[in-house]
Amino acid sequence: DSGVTQTPKHLITATGQRVTLRCSPRSGDLSVYWYQQSLDQGLQFLIQYYNGEERAKGNILERFSAQQFPDLHSELNLSSLELGDSALYFCASTLGGGSPTDTQYFGPGTRLTVL
């Protein structure tokens, strides 16, 4: 158990819908990272938040947005869902803001299926 929690574990929805994925980092960690993992793309970095502020942005679509709340939990919002958005979504947390030696602790993931 990494100490990172994600809910829900599974999510099945239809195209065009909007969903919210939730992540709580390890106790004391200030950074949250969101990743998308699909069979053909590996682990794709989406976005990072550090202590409530956006720190870095990766290949995140405009239909996706995220935020980190004062209690440091984070939510990833996916809207206008398409079939291709079906994937595993992981969040990871680190103590710091992303120094070279930070170790990422991954949550169990949310499996999103868009029908």
Add this chain to the structure above:
Amino acid sequence: GQQVMQIPQYQHVQEGEDFTTYCNSSTTLSNIQWYKQRPGGHPVFLIQLVKSGEVKKQKRLTFQFGEAKKNSSLHITATQTTDVGTYFCAGKSGGSYIPTFGRGTSLIVHP
């Protein structure tokens, strides 16, 4: 941008055989980390290498960081069925906060 290539994509071995996965970066890395993801699981941190030419061992696993800090390898001696999973390398370069993950090598061990 930085690219991290990892080969092979898949590797089938008989239990007891050795296994190696290789990671190559297009840019010089400040460090490299290795993660393991069991089937149906999430990536779990294994180790971090920072120094040029560094070699670290964890039981049957040997990790190397190249002299130029652009490549790395993970070698498993005498594989066991518990080694099954996907092994990812992740490298950071320059002042980037974000590690770039390789696509992973999936290890399948046949008993």
